[in-house]
Amino acid sequence: MVAKVFCVTVVVVFFLSARAEADNEPSACKLSTEEQLLDKVIRTEVKVEAMLSEIRKTEENVLSVLEYRKQDVQKTLTELKETNAAEIGQIKGKMESVVKGNSAKMDIGSSYVRWGRTTCPDDNELVYKGYAAGSSYTSKGGAANYICLTEEPQWGFYEESVAAGTQVHGGEYELGDHHADGGSKYFKKNLNDQDAPCSLCRTPRSSVTMIPGRLECFSGWTKEYSGYLAAGASGHASATEFICLDSDAEMISGGAANRDGRLFYLAEVSCGSLQCPPYIEGRELTCVVCSK
Incomplete structure (x- = not known):
């Protein structure tokens, strides 16, 4: 039993000693990991910038489309107003004609x-x-x-010899x-x-x-x-x-x-x-x- 405990103690002491030596000496593996992280950060920033650029382009395209659609809608509204005005004028003319016709038929006077x-x-x-x-x-x-x-x-029935009232x-x-x-x-x-x-x-x-x-x-x-x-x-x-x-x-x-x-x-x-x-x-x- 004592021998077994001793062996475990020796293994732990050896492991701690090795860990201390590793901490005191720079590791190529550890530096490589930091560089990799930095590279990933740089790449991520580049991707984000590219995405932002695409978003700005998309925004410009959307605004351009909206402006075009706005002009198109305004043009359509103007055409509708002109069409409606013409149609209203025609309807008014027809109504006046109908009124005049009805007046003639009714023979107002x-x-x-x-x-x-x-x-x-x-x-x-x-x-x-x-x-x-x-x-x-x-x-x-x-x-x-x-x-x-x-x-x-024009005469109806009459009596010339009779005095009326x-x-x-x-x-x-x-x-x-x-x-x-x-x-x-x-x-x-x-x-x-x-x-x-x-x-x-x-x-x-x-x-x-x-x-x-x-x-x-x-x-x-x-x-x-x-x-x-x-x-x-x-x-x-x-x-x-x-x-x-x-x-x-x-x-x-x-x-x-x-x-x-x-x-x-x-x-x-x-x-x-x-x-x-x-x-x-x-x-x-x-x-x-x-x-x-």
Whole structure:
């Protein structure tokens, strides 16, 4: 047993002695390993640098491709906008054409009576011309409105021998009572006691209105005709409406006899509840018929 322990001790001492000698003397094998490690490090750095170079090239290529694609996309968008604008223009043109066509089919327009005239403005259609009429100025009842009778009446059943409850009389200009010249300063001719014509006109525009106190239409409206505001006399039994009597009023041929009937007087301003100014006491009021 002692001999065995001794042998083990000798082996350990020998091994430690050999290890110490090896540590005190440089080894060619150890230097070779360091050189190999350094070489590996250098090679790794070279590879990394090469990889970084490739990455930079790839990045440049990607940026170049992206820039090209950006320009391509912008070009495509511009072409699409131009195409869309052209298509929108074509669609708009077709829609306008359809609207115009539908308007023509729907025959949009409106009508009005032109009092004192037998013709209509140039772009209007003359539906018919005839005679201004209404209830007598002496009637306590009857109708308040003026009507425009056609020159070509058509009859249904009638009884000439039976008196009806109301009568229709012809319209007459009544200007001599208040205007010595028979209204020639207003209408370019003496109209006193003359029978009044009228015409039914159709404008191509959809809305029409009479504006009292104006000779011109407001912006966006078309003037059909202008003149002077007229109605029955305030002291007469029969009420009337206000109408616009054309400033170039005509007279019916052969209608100069003073037979009265439905009368036309010029309307003038009476201040009080009516604001003056802008209105002025005693002035005859103008009027204009406008369409849109």
